[in-house]
Structure formats: structure tokens, C-alpha cells
Amino acid sequence: LLDHSRHITEGPGFNVGFVWEDIVYTPLNNCLHGVTMSIVEDICDDSPGITFVRNHLEEDVWHYAEEIFLASSSGGITATQRTGKITEWLQREYIERTKHYDYTTEL
Numbered sequence: 001l002l003d004h005s006r007h008i009t010e011g012p013g014f015n016v017g018f019v020w021e022d023i024v025y026t027p028l029n030n031c032l033h034g035v036t037m038s039i040v041e042d043i044c045d046d047s048p049g050i051t052f053v054r055n056h057l058e059e060d061v062w063h064y065a066e067e068i069f070l071a072s073s074s075g076g077i078t079a080t081q082r083t084g085k086i087t088e089w090l091q092r093e094y095i096e097r098t099k100h101y102d103y104t105t106e107l
Helices: 035-045 085-097
Strands: 015-020 023-027 051-055 067-072 075-078
Touching: 015 035, 015 085, 023 035, 035 051, 035 067, 035 075, 035 085, 067 085, 075 085
Parallel strands: 023 051
Antiparallel strands: 015 023, 015 067, 067 075
């Protein structure tokens, strides 16, 4: 999950999100801007008190992040061993939003 500059990137088929002081961080470069993480960004943008930031993330973010979650089209928002109230809230909001036509395509 590190690029040549030792910044956090995406994993194989998923994006990673870090929560610290009510801010959700995800890597800026060397990753696809996945649909699921884009929905996370929309959720945060619509919610006062929660900020979403795409930034260069040093590898030490693993140590100070309060929560860490994964985001993928196949798994939605996936909690890790370091989960909490924001990850759980994002999971609920993600499920609700994907029920609406703006986020789905009928086949």
C-alpha cells in the first residue's frame, strides 16, 4: 500500500480511509478514485462536522488514525479492527444512499 515516495496508496481492488479528529482521509495519488469512496466523499460533504480530504498520506498514518476502513464496489464500507462511530455511520449512510437511483443503474 505504499508508492515510490512511501505514501499510502490503494490496495488491490479497494481504497482505504483513515479517520482522525472527525476528518476522513484517503490517498490523493497513485490510486483510482473508486465509486464507493466517492460516495463516502458525498456523505461527508453533506454532513456538518465531518470533513473529507484527499491528501498525500505518510505511512505513519496507520499509527495515529482513530479508525481505518476499506471501500470497494463489491464490499461497500468494510470495517477493520480499528473501527468506531464514524465507520459505522458511513456504513449505514452508504447502504441508504445506494438504495437511491442517483447511485444505481438498473439492468
